[in-house]
Structure formats: structure tokens, C-alpha cells
Amino acid sequence: MEVLEKKRQINYGEGINRDDFPILLETIRNHPVVYFDNAATTQKPKQVIDALVKYYEHDNANVHRAIHQLGERATAGFEKARNKVAEFINAHSDKEIIFTRGTTEAINLVATSWGRKFVESGDEIILSEMEHHSNLIPWQLLAKERGAHLRFIPFKEDGTIDYNEFIKLMNKNTKLIAITHMSNVFGTINPFKKIIRTAHDWGVPVLLDAAQSVPHLPVDVQQLDCDFLAFSGHKMLGPTGIGVLYAKTQLLENMDPYQGGGEMINTVWLEKATWNEIPHKFEAGTPNIAGAIGLAEAIDYLQDLTMETLTLYEQDITTYALEKMMALDGITIYGQAPERGGVVSFNLENVHPHDLAHFLDQHGIAVRAGHHCAQPIMRKLEIASTTRASFYFYNTYEEIDYFIDKLQEAAKFFAF
Numbered sequence: 001m002e003v004l005e006k007k008r009q010i011n012y013g014e015g016i017n018r019d020d021f022p023i024l025l026e027t028i029r030n031h032p033v034v035y036f037d038n039a040a041t042t043q044k045p046k047q048v049i050d051a052l053v054k055y056y057e058h059d060n061a062n063v064h065r066a067i068h069q070l071g072e073r074a075t076a077g078f079e080k081a082r083n084k085v086a087e088f089i090n091a092h093s094d095k096e097i098i099f100t101r102g103t104t105e106a107i108n109l110v111a112t113s114w115g116r117k118f119v120e121s122g123d124e125i126i127l128s129e130m131e132h133h134s135n136l137i138p139w140q141l142l143a144k145e146r147g148a149h150l151r152f153i154p155f156k157e158d159g160t161i162d163y164n165e166f167i168k169l170m171n172k173n174t175k176l177i178a179i180t181h182m183s184n185v186f187g188t189i190n191p192f193k194k195i196i197r198t199a200h201d202w203g204v205p206v207l208l209d210a211a212q213s214v215p216h217l218p219v220d221v222q223q224l225d226c227d228f229l230a231f232s233g234h235k236m237l238g239p240t241g242i243g244v245l246y247a248k249t250q251l252l253e254n255m256d257p258y259q260g261g262g263e264m265i266n267t268v269w270l271e272k273a274t275w276n277e278i279p280h281k282f283e284a285g286t287p288n289i290a291g292a293i294g295l296a297e298a299i300d301y302l303q304d305l306t307m308e309t310l311t312l313y314e315q316d317i318t319t320y321a322l323e324k325m326m327a328l329d330g331i332t333i334y335g336q337a338p339e340r341g342g343v344v345s346f347n348l349e350n351v352h353p354h355d356l357a358h359f360l361d362q363h364g365i366a367v368r369a370g371h372h373c374a375q376p377i378m379r380k381l382e383i384a385s386t387t388r389a390s391f392y393f394y395n396t397y398e399e400i401d402y403f404i405d406k407l408q409e410a411a412k413f414f415a416f
């Protein structure tokens with residue numbers, strides 16, 4: 001089989017060191033853990049865990065304000081992290097990197113700071129039908145407040161968005177396009193290049209929800225020419241509570257602050273204030289310093305491996321999993337996009353996703369069951385939920401084989 005041939009070529013051991021991940025050595029119910037819930041969050045290598053401990057043991061202080069050694073070290077670490085992120089996604093400048101709590105907060109920041117200033121009654125925002133709630137609800141809130149309208153690019157049966165329908169949605173009222181770069185349900189990598197080009201022809205900015213793409217694909221914001229890009233550290237080996245909003249300088253300069261407080265100001269009077277420079281204008285209060293430092297370490301880890309190796313390996317392991325899964329009786333796989341990442345949503349006939357997830361958990365396999373924060377997708381597919389297996393570079397072909405065995409056992413177990 002072609003995939004098995006490739007498997008031999010891409011040696012699992014090459015550059016990928018599973019022993020770096022202490023949690024992958026855990027046993028769950030007396031079985032070695034098989035962690036296939038990477039779209040929800042990834043595991044952390046000890047390099048990232050050590051960086052957090054090192055920071056708290058040696059450098060901890062508040063950033064930007066302190067005139068002492070520890071404060072200088074903390075500030076240097078935090079700003080170095082910003083520079084690392086900028087370099088990783090090839091931002092034009094560090095100023096274009098705003099630290100947030102995650103993708104969700106990054107999108108809310110745009111909806112609040114950019115949306116409240118520029119979106120008016122009658123304006124239209126184009127989303128797709130396959131958005132995570134994080135890239136839907138902030139726009140619903142904004143649309144309601146401003147009297148704007150949301151328009152949706154439909155997805156087709158194979159889980160790809162319909163580019164021709166997108167073209168029809170564009171008009172003089174379109175103010176923003178906000179779409180997922182890679183779907184957390186179908187794994188689809190959307191035709192963002194064409195979308196961005198078309199949007200810019202109309203003078204409309206584009207936000208990419210990159211929660212599932214930045215951890216898995218090389219992403220170059222200058223090449224993409226996207227206007228906003230949001231992602232989360234915890235989905236790419238980093239700590240929870242840290243994420244990134246990338247935005248072009250000009251947009252950030254023109255946006256109002258997101259939250260008020262310390263750090264985001266320049267001069268304050270009792271009745272008024274002036275704002276700090278970007279990116280600090282958008283970072284009110286004490287930031288997640290350790291989180292940013294941990295994220296920088298995660299990026300170092302990914303860069304050592306190289307995103308190209310990671311992508312290739314993940315594509316291969318996903319193809320391997322898909323071939324084996326498609327051969328199972330009674331399985332429905334949602335999403336068959338030609339360009340896709342390592343997220344596979346499926347259902348087994350007559351088995352409720354929660355029962356299946358519970359069954360797999362009994363064998364040490366962690367998958368997700370539910371609507372995956374994408375209820376409109378489930379509604380369109382006329383299902384309540386799916387089971388989702390999502391892979392990262394530390395997963396192995398052997399784990400996939402074990403997972404397939406257990407799926408077969410589950411099908412028999414629940415048969416009636």
C-alpha cells in the first residue's frame with residue numbers, strides 16, 4: 001500500500017522525540033495513553049514545562065515597570081517571546097503581535113476594538129458555516145449591537161467551503177471576512193489565498209481563525225496577506241492562557257483599545273487618558289508573562305523539528321488513519337477535503353459518540369465526543385454530535401493501529 005511505503009520513508013524516530021513529553025508515558029486504566037485530542041489541546045514537552053519553572057524560580061517579576069534586575073529579566077523574556085512569535089509567523093514587526101488569552105480573546109478583541117469603531121448599521125460580515133463558536137458569537141454580539149448582518153459561506157458535502165457562493169456574498173456593504181483557516185471538525189484547510197485576494201480587491205480585510213492551522217502548518221502572514229490572524233499557545237505545545245492576535249500595523253494604529261487599565265495608557269488625567277503605543281495599547285494589566293515565555297519555548301521546539309517535517313508527518317499519519325477508518329463497516333467520516341489536516345470527525349453506526357469515547361477511554365485512548373463548539377455544523381449535518389480523533393506529530397502509526405482495533409471492538413460491543 002502506498003501509505004505503508006511512505007511510512008517507511010518518514011522514520012518516526014527522525015527528529016521526533018516522544019520521550020520529551022512526560023504525559024505520554026502515563027498509563028490510563030492500565031493502558032499506555034493514546035492521546036488523540038490534540039485539536040482541543042496538545043501535550044507539553046519538558047522543555048516548555050522547564051521554561052515555566054525556570055522563569056518562576058529565577059526571573060519572576062512584573063514587566064515593563066520595574067527598575068530592578070528581576071523586572072528587567074522578566075521584561076526581556078516577555079518581549080523576546082513577542083519577537084519569537086513575530087518571527088515564527090513572519091510578521092512585519094513585533095508591534096503587530098498582541099498577547100491574548102487565546103484565539104477566543106483575540107477574535108473578541110477584533111470584534112470589540114475594530115468592530116465597534118468601523119462596523120455600522122447595514123454593514124455585512126462574512127463568515128462560513130463551519131466556524132467554531134469563537135469565530136461566530138463575537139460577530140453575533142457585534143452585529144446585534146451595530147445593526148449589522150452576518151452572511152455565511154455554505155460548506156459542501158465534502159466539508160469544503162463553496163468559493164463560488166463566497167463570491168456571490170461579496171458586495172459594497174461587506175465590511176469584514178472572518179473564516180477558519182483549518183476546520184476543527186472537518187480538518188479542511190480553506191481556500192484562504194483566493195478568498196484573501198478577492199476580499200482585498202473589494203478593499204475588505206480578512207481575519208483568519210488560525211487556532212488549528214498555526215500549530216500544524218507553516219504560516220507566513222506576509223505571504224498570506226491576511227489582515228488579522230488569531231491562534232492559541234496551548235494547541236501548539238505551549239501553556240494555556242496565552243494566545244496571539246496578529247494584525248497589520250495600520251489596522252492596530254486605527255483601532256481603539258480593547259480593555260482599559262495599567263500598561264495600555266500613556267498619560268492619564270482624572271477625566272481622560274492617552275494611549276500607549278501598539279502593541280501595548282491592547283495589553284491592559286499584567287500579562288501572562290510565564291505563558292508568553294512558555295510559548296516561545298514551544299516555538300523553539302517546533303522550529304527545531306521544522307514545521308515542514310511536522311506537516312509532512314501529520315499528513316502521512318492522517319492519510320494512514322483515514323484509509324484504515326474508511327475500511328471499517330458502518331463508519332461515516334465527516335469531511336473529505338483534498339487539502340486537510342489531522343482532524344477526523346466520524347460516527348459509528350448505532351454507537352453514540354459519548355459511548356464510543358467512553359469505551360475508548362477504557363483502553364487509554366483519549367478522543368473527543370460532542371459538537372466540538374460548532375453546533376451549526378451539526379445542525380446542517382442533522383446529527384447531534386460526532387467522535388473526533390485529532391493527531392499531532394508525537395502520535396505513532398502503532399497508536400493508529402491500536403485505535404482501529406478498538407473501534408472494531410466497539411462496533412461489535414455495541415452491536416444489537
Ligand code: PLP
Nearest residue numbers: 102103104132134184209211232
Ligand atoms: N477556533 C478554532 C477553529 C478552534 O478549534 C478553537 C478551539 O478548539 C478555537 C477557535 C478556540 O480556541 P481557544 O479556546 O484556545 O480560545
